[in-house]
Amino acid sequence: MLFMVQMTVKKPHDIDPAVWADIIAREREYGQKFMKNGKFPHIWRVVGKFSNVSIFDVESTDELHQILSNFPLFPYMEMEVTALAKHPSALN
Template sequence: MLFQVRMDVHMPHDLPQEEAADILAREKAYSQALQDSGTWRHIWRIAGQYANVSIFDVKDNAELHAVLTGLPLFKFMTIKVTPLLRHPSSIREDDT
């Protein structure tokens, strides 16, 4: 199943710099591993915001939930999930 996920990050300004750097390093490694596996298909930064729009390809809602709650930045995020399905007018047969 494909999902569009918008993630807005709200890191506390008083978070110690070392802790923030550690969280960001773990977030990058986790997200890149998910991209390598094909689970996290696309990621786009939203200009001027600490936010992104991403496309995830997972088995079901439960898998998406596990992936998102595994994000090191999860506790600092507001997340909006939109399930996607192939449009009948799409010319791309291989993107389901």
């Protein structure tokens, strides 16, 4: 199952910079684990925002929820999830 997920980070103004740096480092490591195993094959930055658009290739909505809710930045993110289906005009 393919899903497009737009993640927008809302950084707290009063967060300690060292705490934030640690969260960002853990976020990168966590996300790259799913990039390597094929569950998170695409990510694009949204220009001018602390936001990205990503594609997830998962077995179920429950698996997607588990992955997303365990991102270290999850408490600071707004997410919009869209289920995707193959377009009949697609070449592949």
